[in-house]
């Protein structure tokens with residue numbers, strides 16, 4: 472048995488993962504391993520740690536993202552929900568069923584059952600607190616972190632209220648779609664009486680067999696110049712909450728910006744290769760920046776159109792650009808046809824030309840969205856050539872509190888006491 476935490480392409484060494492997560496509690500595969508000893512299934516990623524898992528831990532193949540509205544009206548009921556969620560999340564991430572459904576009225580099985588026998592599948596559950604937690608309901612307004620500012624409107628936004636906002640979020644990632652789905656479903660059951668589902672997004676990302684950079688729904692390699700989640704100094708500078716902008720209760724945490732971005736794939740697929748490549752600023756096949764040869768070659772802005780996506784996203788103006796950089800951890804989606812934008816054809820309107828509802832569930836972790844996402848997105852909305860091919864239709868911003876150190880602790884404990 473090697474020291475890998477998980478098998479298959481993209482598996483990283485255990486040491487690297489420990490380094491990346493900054494957490495000394497990651498399970499390994501076989502006999503004698505701490506996962507077995509603690510009752511966790513092989514392939515599990517520990518729920519407990521300094522930071523929440525699902526930020527710098529390796530990206531799994533599947534996403535179920537869920538945003539909730541809190542219906543509880545008291546701080547103690549909100550706290551009780553986060554306690555229930557944290558206890559159950561530790562079980563689910565260890566590959567155990569949900570065992571803590573507390574509602575007396577329910578004679579239903581405590582776990583819905585569809586993940587039985589599937590193991591942990593690398594499940595991570597990452598919880599976030601939206602702006603609504605800090606409104607008048609819970610007396611927490613003075614604890615609201617300044618970086619959790621409401622996102623401003625951006626030019627071209629087509630936000631659908633049914634895909635926007637949320638008082639709480641759960642990002643469930645796993646290598647098995649049913650495991651991620653099961654986790655959100657059982658957390659939603661547990662929320663009964665305290666929170667209701669507001670919107671949800673499923674996603675996927677497939678790693679090529681050669682272990683190379685995955686491709687997004689535009690067919691381009693996505694993540695080439697992402698931050699390195701294993702670079703601790705970089706995570707401290709750009710991702711983890713900092714004492715000069717965040718309250719003490721957020722230290723060890725981070726901020727998540729979620730955007731459901733529709734890609735107009737029909738329009739994109741009928742555009743020339745040259746147009747596609749100048750929109751992104753990279754070659755489609757190799758991922759090399761225009762004017763260079765290899766994917767990892769440095770980007771020379773003088774050799775790219777100024778409105779190419781990678782230049783507008785990162786103008787490479789030195790320290791200021793470096794401070795803006797974010798940790799992207801998004802997933803593709805393909806949700807069938809969009810009935811609203813699909814076209815009716817023929818005199819009687821009976822024939823339909825369906826338009827695909829595909830795109831990117833953009834998820835990015837950062838130290839301060841005011842300095843990072845908002846600055847970048849304001850530029851992209853004003854002058855990104857790629858804009859013609861996409862529309863932001865959903866949005867959310869969440870404070871991701873620090874990790875839960877161990878059993879008995881809960882998400883948000885540093886805030887709620």
Ligand code: HEM
Pocket residue numbers: 687689691692693694695696697730732733734751753770780781782784785797830831833844847848851861
């Ligand atoms: C559907 C929408 C989007 C698509 C298809 C897309 C696609 C891509 C691709 C193909 C790359 C080049 C490979 C890489 O370095 O990862 C890239 C880079 C990047 N994108 Fe996007 N992107 C989208 C939206 C956004 C948004 C909303 C933001 C932030 C507000 C963003 C920020 C970045 C950044 C920072 C880079 C790296 C630039 C660099 O340093 O070279 N992207 N994107």
